[in-house]
Amino acid sequence: MRVAIITGGSSGIGQSAAVQLAQHGTGVILTFQGNEAGALDTVATIEKRGGTAVALPLDVGRSETFPAFRDSVVAALRDTWQRDSFDFLVNNAGAGHMALFEDTTEEDFDRLARVLLKGPYFLTQTLLPLMVDGGAIVNTTSSSARIVGLEPGYSAYGSMKGGLVVLTRYMAKEFSKRGIRVNSVSPGVTRTRIGDNAFERFPDLIPGIAARTALGRIGEPDDVGMAIAMLLGEESRWITAQDIEVSGGYDL
Template sequence: MPKIALITGANRGLGKNTALRLAEDGVDVLITYRSNADEAQDVVDTVTKLGRTAVAFQLDTGRVETFDAFAADVRTALADRWGRDTFDYLVNNAGIGIYGSFAETSVDTFDQLMSIHFRGVFFLTQQLLPLLADGGRIVNLSTGLTRFTRPGFAAYASMKGAVEVFTHYLAKELGPRGITANVVAPGPIATDFAGGVIRDSEEYQAQLGSEAALGRVGEPDDIGGVIASLLSDRNAFVTAQRLEASGGTLI
């Protein structure tokens, strides 16, 4: 019986790369997208070509009031596609990039970041817990910005810091069910995060790369494999850990 992973925000970027890496490892995937159905369908089609099964759902992870209906849809898909009532891996990846100085951060911006990056992660995990198999895995996405600082990310990094604390509590409370919970914290990655600010600027990439031991910024391929590795049986005894994948930034 194949393993099944649920990955939020997997229509592009790190979530997409994770879905494809898992499919290459023989894992079936449930993915979510917020607004771009065509991108999500492309991921489903690519996973299918890799010989695995994929299903895409529309989900805004900032809207807690929709989580009950989403869980019901997941339950139906599990029964119809796999003849199961549980999935094995949960990857809380969905997020947005909004940056601005602490002094200029508005209540609306703070609340938007909170609703997606922490409140949504907390309550979506809670909602899906009955569907997560005993012996399962949870990986929450954080950021290198909880260890080092950059101007403009005070609110965003604070939310991710909360996710890291939350992950420790998940590991402790879900340990009796054999469920592990870990954090992957990417460093600077060339994706469309924050409007593609790193991806679209060679000058910025060079600046950030000069701060890394490996001399470059990351690519999505540098992260998906890390997540897939944490989810594998090879790492079944690893829990409550923060794994930073930053190329050795500011060490």
């Protein structure tokens, strides 16, 4: 059985990606920070459908914890799948923050940098020796890093996600010698827990966003989770170094 590691698998896009991959026969190690109940719900959903999953705690903003996390991954691979390697990595865990350029503090900037760019960089570096040759990686970026997704208030967030798009291409170049493909997905506006469950708190925002979207609605986690599963699958074996917008045609 192939095994995927998905960061931020307790809700939203990460949870959907975990379930989608499990439905394709892939074992899943998913991570959570704070939302243990959500992570256990993801595991229960996968197991109910006949799959196998393990939830591990991880703060992607604390790179000093990555060696210990790697040890936990090794133990989970050995105990659950009798393996010493894994096949897929999804760098999905993130943090949201909105502030106009002049109101963004160094603390805000540094926190986003640790979680959205430094975290995926050094977590991938830490786990790469455990990944099989011919594996695949997907990084979750954002439409806020694309021309069509520019909105006031996301200068720091979008810059980090833009950095992750560039990092995706460098990973694809350097890892190609091992046959490892690396792509990213750039979700548009998606109904997740980001921004303190913003869409639950401000449902009046939804009609305006839907009106700006070619397909007439906001995104759902499964819209992006399915795209991630597709990019990791055999059908995408000739795709690497790409950033795929998954937005339903936002601002098209």
